[in-house]
Structures are given as structure tokens and as C-alpha cells.
Amino acid sequence: MSDVQPTITVDARGVACPGPLTSLIKAYRKAKNGDIIEVLATDAGFKADVEAWVKRTGNELLSLTEENGVIKALIKVTAR
Amino acid sequence: MPKKVLILGGGDGGTILANRLVKKLPAGQVEVEVVDRSDIHWYQPGFLFIATGEADKEDISRRRPKLFRKGVKFTKAEVKKIDLDDRSVELADGTKKGYDYLVVATGSALNPDEIPGFEQGADHFWNYEAAMRLREKLFSIKEGKVVVGIGGLLYKCPVAPLEIAFLAEELFRKRGVRDKIEMKYVSPIDRAYAPHLLNRVIEEEMKKRGIEVVTFFSIDSVDPEKKVVNSLEGDSLEYDLLILTPPQQGAKVVRDSGIGDDEGWIPVDKYFLNIQGYDDAFAIGDATALPTPKTGVIAHFQAATLAHNLAVEITGKGTKEIFDGQSFCVIETGMSKASAQVSNYFYDVPPGLIPNWLLHAMKLAMNKMYWRCILSGMI
Ligand SMILES: Cc1cc2nc3c(=O)[nH]c(=O)nc-3n(C[C@H](O)[C@H](O)[C@H](O)COP(=O)(O)OP(=O)(O)OC[C@H]3O[C@@H](n4cnc5c(N)ncnc54)[C@H](O)[C@@H]3O)c2cc1C
Numbered sequence: 001m002s003d004v005q006p007t008i009t010v011d012a013r014g015v016a017c018p019g020p021l022t023s024l025i026k027a028y029r030k031a032k033n034g035d036i037i038e039v040l041a042t043d044a045g046f047k048a049d050v051e052a053w054v055k056r057t058g059n060e061l062l063s064l065t066e067e068n069g070v071i072k073a074l075i076k077v078t079a080r
Numbered sequence: 081m082p083k084k085v086l087i088l089g090g091g092d093g094g095t096i097l098a099n100r101l102v103k104k105l106p107a108g109q110v111e112v113e114v115v116d117r118s119d120i121h122w123y124q125p126g127f128l129f130i131a132t133g134e135a136d137k138e139d140i141s142r143r144r145p146k147l148f149r150k151g152v153k154f155t156k157a158e159v160k161k162i163d164l165d166d167r168s169v170e171l172a173d174g175t176k177k178g179y180d181y182l183v184v185a186t187g188s189a190l191n192p193d194e195i196p197g198f199e200q201g202a203d204h205f206w207n208y209e210a211a212m213r214l215r216e217k218l219f220s221i222k223e224g225k226v227v228v229g230i231g232g233l234l235y236k237c238p239v240a241p242l243e244i245a246f247l248a249e250e251l252f253r254k255r256g257v258r259d260k261i262e263m264k265y266v267s268p269i270d271r272a273y274a275p276h277l278l279n280r281v282i283e284e285e286m287k288k289r290g291i292e293v294v295t296f297f298s299i300d301s302v303d304p305e306k307k308v309v310n311s312l313e314g315d316s317l318e319y320d321l322l323i324l325t326p327p328q329q330g331a332k333v334v335r336d337s338g339i340g341d342d343e344g345w346i347p348v349d350k351y352f353l354n355i356q357g358y359d360d361a362f363a364i365g366d367a368t369a370l371p372t373p374k375t376g377v378i379a380h381f382q383a384a385t386l387a388h389n390l391a392v393e394i395t396g397k398g399t400k401e402i403f404d405g406q407s408f409c410v411i412e413t414g415m416s417k418a419s420a421q422v423s424n425y426f427y428d429v430p431p432g433l434i435p436n437w438l439l440h441a442m443k444l445a446m447n448k449m450y451w452r453c454i455l456s457g458m459i
Contacts, residue, residue, distance in 0.1 A: 019275075025298050
């Protein structure tokens with residue numbers, strides 16, 4: 001997936017409260033179909049949270065990786 | 081020559097900082113001026129108790145000039161522009177003010193227009209007028225559907241929507257209408273509240289009190305005519321009373337001066353609070369873009385750290401301290417009990433404190449201590 005370029009980046013590293021998922025939803029509010037949202041987070045709970053959110057909202061999780069303690073999620077907006 | 085510290089905003093952060101600075105440093109060393117557009121200071125946690133009828137205006141407001149220690153100059157004015165490179169600030173009447181050190185403590189501003197229909201269709205208690213309108217409705221509703229929860233995603237006092245849900249539920253019981261009112265709590269994520277351990281306590285309490293948690297419900301719009309609230313996820317809920325957190329952004333002057341991010345929150349160093357790229361300008365409280373919750377407690381601790389560090393800088397004596405992200409928030413759960421959220425940069429998994437009377441007693445004590453001990457810079 002390294003060829004996919006995000007159109008929106010959400011840097012939620014160090015965001016404990018109200019949580020990186022909330023930061024993602026904030027970006028999603030302003031996004032349109034076709035946008036690729038990249039979220040960077042350090043909160044360990046974010047992986048499960050983003051998987052549940054994508055499943056519930058019907059958007060597409062292109063990749064979910066972790067490197068040096070930073071979780072990176074790439075989401076394609078398809079449900080707006 | 082005394083050093084001039086100019087503080088923009090005389091709310092929690094600005095007032096505590098000003099009072100601590102003049103307490104630490106003699107007049108010959110420092111000149112402290114606070115500019116705020118209003119000469120009334122509100123104890124904002126009190127808006128919750130305005131809504132529930134447990135407090136009145138005189139309990140939660142004071143004349144601002146009286147809250148400053150001798151030596152602090154208060155100017156009532158609207159700040160129009162901040163120019164960090166020119167080291168100057170412009171007021172609405174065109175007056176320009178210079179400084180040796182600038183501290184921006186202009187808080188957060190409501191932005192209800194971000195959610196279509198919010199203004200006409202939703203209630204909140206993020207200022208006095210709105211809290212009074214909500215009080216009327218909480219005391220007059222006899223039956224129907226009450227929906228409470230998170231509207232705007234970034235808002236001051238993260239626990240406030242939980243508290244109003246619990247306190248409204250208790251009020252409906254006391255009024256004898258609880259069995260005719262259906263209560264729902266809407267949350268944009270898969271649980272009522274983000275921190276996991278605390279969420280367990282909150283959801284258990286909601287279950288006990290008959291408040292249904294509706295998850296994955298991010299507010300998209302409100303239809304005030306049909307009395308329906310719609311989610312981004314494509315669901316809708318009918319309501320008779322809708323209580324939501326209003327969307328918020330940084331102060332207008334921050335947005336107009338181009339010193340904030342796209343929502344007007346100011347990027348600062350997380351430990352020393354200087355505005356990124358400057359060593360003579362700082363931001364504290366709700367105004368910053370830090371990932372910490374937007375609370376008075378944070379504004380208080382940041383003001384204490386910055387007062388100490390400015391004193392070190394001005395006198396050349398002592399060692400600077402860091403702000404460690406410390407936050408502490410009491411969560412009123414009603415029935416004379418409360419839980420709390422505690423966290424900092426190094427410990428970001430708040431424990432799930434079981435609601436108890438001691439934490440509730442602490443919140444009541446805080447309502448009193450605020451004016452005399454906290455704002456004055458005593459503790
Ligand atoms: C309903 C509610 C419940 C809350 N409960 C709690 C709680 O239980 N615990 C807790 O810790 N916190 C609570 N808070 C949050 C707390 O009140 C704020 O986080 C705190 O006031 C932030 O302090 P501050 O100094 O950053 O901003 P503020 O105290 O909001 O002060 C900002 C000041 O800047 C002034 N200003 C802004 N722009 C300009 C301008 N252009 N020119 C001149 N003046 C300007 C404003 O007039 C204001 O006086 C609650 C808030 C609300 C609304």
C-alpha cells in the first residue's frame with residue numbers, strides 16, 4: 001500500500017484524551033468520498049478502536065501498521 | 081527596569097498566572113497587565129449546577145478586577161491582533177501594547193455553526209444563558225425522550241456531558257417524572273467514554289440508572305422542526321430534549337492573528353509552554369493545541385509552572401520546571417457521589433474510580449475554594 005498517498009493526515013500521537021479515534025472522526029466529518037485519511041497514533045487501544053469504527057461505518061481500512069511505537073492507519077473514505 | 085508581562089485573557093489561566101507572578105516578584109522586577117474583554121469572571125464548572133438548579137448567578141460569578149492581587153493591572157478591552165514578530169498586541173480601539181513576555185490565555189470559543197441545526201435544536205450549558213435555558217427545560221419536561229451526549233468533538237471539560245446525564249436523571253427522579261422519560265447517551269465511539277477503565281465504571285452506572293448508551297453516533301446535524309438528530313453513520317434519533325457538547329475552536333483573535341492551527345489552537349512546547357518558534361511568548365489553558373484535556377485544572381497547573389519559570393528567567397535565580405500534563409477531573413454521578421479522571425503525560429491510562437461521597441465532597445469544596453485559594457494563587 002506504499003503507493004497510496006493520504007489526502008488528509010491526522011497526527012494523534014500523544015493524544016490520550018479524548019483519544020485518537022475522536023481525532024479521526026473530526027477529520028472524517030470534513031472528508032468526502034475518495035479521501036484517504038492517514039492517522040498516526042501512540043495509544044495502544046487505537047488499533048482495536050479503528051478496526052471497530054471502520055467495520056461499523058463501512059469505510060475501508062487500507063492498512064494498519066506499527067513501527068517504533070507509532071501506529072499508522074490508512075483509511076479510504078467510502079461511506080460519506 | 082521591570083520586565084513587562086502582558087497576559088491576554090483573565091480567565092482561570094490568566095488570573096492565576098498574574099497573581100502568582102506578583103506574589104513571587106516585587107514591583108521593581110515585574111509589571112503585570114491582564115487584558116480581558118469582560119469584567120465578570122465565571123466559575124465555569126458552576127454552569128452544570130446552574131442547569132440543575134443547585135446554584136445561582138451570584139454563586140458562580142465575581143467582578144473580575146476584585147480577583148487580582150495588588151500590583152496586577154487589569155485592562156478591560158477586546159484584543160484584536162497579536163503580532164509575535166513585532167512583539168506587540170493591538171486592542172479594538174487601536175491602542176498598541178508592547179511586552180517583554182506575552183502569555184496568551186484566551187481560552188476556547190463556542191462554534192455551534194459547525195453542526196447544522198445545533199443552535200436552534202440543541203441545548204447545552206457551556207455559558208450562563210444556555211445553562212439557564214436548559215434549567216427551564218429540565219424542570220418543565222414531564223415525559224418524552226431525552227438525548228444527551230457528545231456533539232462537538234473537542235470541547236472543554238471532557239466529563240461534563242456524562243455529569244449532566246447523571247444529574248438530569250437524578251433530577252427527573254426527584255421531580256417524579258423519571259418513569260415517563262426515556263434517556264439515551266450518544267457517543268461517537270464504541271463506548272460511552274474513551275478511557276477504558278473509567279468507561280467500565282461509567283457504563284455500569286448508566287446501566288444502573290437506566291440510561292441507554294448509543295454508540296457510533298457522531299452528530300452530523302440536528303433537525304429542530306422534526307426534533308430529530310442525525311449521525312454521520314446514517315442513524316437518526318427522535319428527541320424532546322437534546323443536550324449536546326457545543327463545537328468549540330480557539331479564540332477569534334488567535335485565528336485572526338494566524339498564530340494557531342486550522343481551528344485556532346496554539347501549538348506550544350508541551351513542557352515549557354512557549355509558542356513554537358518563540359522564547360518570549362507563551363500560551364496556557366484551553367488556548368493551546370496540546371493533547372491534554374481542556375480543563376481549569378490544567379490551566380491552573382500550567383499557570384503555576386509558567387509563573388515559576390518566568391520568575392527564574394526574570395531574576396536569573398533557580399531552575400526551571402516542566403509541565404507534566406497533570407490533570408484531575410471530578411465526575412459527578414449524582415446521588416451525592418462522584419468518580420474522577422486522573423492522568424498526565426507519563427501515565428495516560430486513567431484508573432476507574434468507583435463513585436463515592438469523598439470525591440463528591442471534594443467537588444463541593446472546590447466550588448468554595450476556587451475564589452479564595454485557587455484564583456488568588458495561594459494553592
Ligand atoms: C460547563 C463547564 C464545566 C466545566 N467543568 C470543569 C471542571 O469540573 N473542572 C475543570 O477543571 N474544568 C472545568 N471546565 C473547564 C474550565 O472552565 C476551563 O478549562 C478553564 O476556564 C480554562 O481556562 P482558560 O484560562 O484557558 O480560559 P477561560 O477561563 O475560558 O478564560 C479565557 C478568557 O479570555 C478572554 N478572551 C478571549 N478572547 C479575548 C479577546 N480577544 N480579548 C479579550 N479577552 C479575551 C475571555 O473573556 C475569558 O475571560 C468546565 C467548563 C465548562 C464550560
